[in-house]
Amino acid sequence: MVCWQRNKESGFTIVELLVVIVIVAILATLTVSAYGGVSDRAQASKAMAVANAYVKILNMYYADHDQFPSTLGGAPLSTGSVCLGNVSDYPAADGFGNGECLYNYNDANFKVSAYQPFNDQLKPYATALPNGQIARADDGSEPRRGIRYDQWSSSPYNGKFVQLVWGLKGNHIDWCGPAGQGSYSGYGVTWCILTLDMR
Numbered sequence: 001m002v003c004w005q006r007n008k009e010s011g012f013t014i015v016e017l018l019v020v021i022v023i024v025a026i027l028a029t030l031t032v033s034a035y036g037g038v039s040d041r042a043q044a045s046k047a048m049a050v051a052n053a054y055v056k057i058l059n060m061y062y063a064d065h066d067q068f069p070s071t072l073g074g075a076p077l078s079t080g081s082v083c084l085g086n087v088s089d090y091p092a093a094d095g096f097g098n099g100e101c102l103y104n105y106n107d108a109n110f111k112v113s114a115y116q117p118f119n120d121q122l123k124p125y126a127t128a129l130p131n132g133q134i135a136r137a138d139d140g141s142e143p144r145r146g147i148r149y150d151q152w153s154s155s156p157y158n159g160k161f162v163q164l165v166w167g168l169k170g171n172h173i174d175w176c177g178p179a180g181q182g183s184y185s186g187y188g189v190t191w192c193i194l195t196l197d198m199r
Contacts, residue, residue: 040135040168040169040170040172040175041175043135043168043169044168044172044175044176046134047134047147047166047168047192048175048176048177048192050084050131050132050134050147051147051164051166051192051194053126053130054084054130054132054147054149054164055164055194055196057122057125057126057129058122058196059196060125061121061122061125062196062198067158067159067198068151068159068160068162068196068198069118069121069122069151070118070121070151070153070159071115071118071149071151080150080152080153081102081112081148081149081150081151082112082113082115082118082149083099083100083101083102083112083113083114083115083132083146083147083148084114084129084130084132084146084147084148084149084164085114085119085129085130085131085132085133085146085147086114086116086119086129086131087099087113087114087115087116089114089131089132089146090113090114090133090145090146094136094143094145095143096143096145097111097113099113099114100112100113100114101113101114101132101133101144101145101146101147101148102142102143102144102145102146102148103142103143104141104142105140105141105142105143110142112148114132114146118149132146132147133145133146134146134147134166134168135168135169137166137167137168137169137189137190138189139167139186139188139189140187144166144167146166147164147165147166148164148166149162149163149164150162150163150164150165156199157199158199160197160198160199161195161196161197161198161199162195162196163182163193163194163195163196164193164194164196165191165192165193165194166191166192167189167190167192168189168190168192169188169189169190170185170188170189171185171186171188171189171190172185172190173185173190175190175192176190176192176193176194177192178194182194182195
């Protein structure tokens, strides 16, 4: 008489499979979070480098003219704001019009754009103007994607006081670099402010 012995099938149990799936999901979440942090820090470093490049250009302009370059009335905001960089640096996308770095969800007239006559004033001080566009930051009312130049020309400022302003995703004041002292955060966005005051 021949006895057939049945081999026990080997394999994973449902519990073992679930444990492996949970571990893989946790590792994937940690990896995505770490990448997001690295990407955001890289954007912050890029913005600070571009802002510093413009500070050098603006200081050279100031040395020659005893005031900062004028926006020449080309900005709708009362402060006289323009986006730093060429119009071509800001293509129309994601609700932004061509050349725009800031708009307001609630006010169609509240926009800031790159402005060529302003750039023409800077060209003698740079072989090529740095691209001022950075990653989009949205606080729920004003999406931004670039570095803004704000000028106060009226007394007592008289063209001697300007600010560079940009938004970063996340509440990380320290990512603003030396500009962090004048910066603030809220609604998941940090606003970096770099002031040039020659008064």
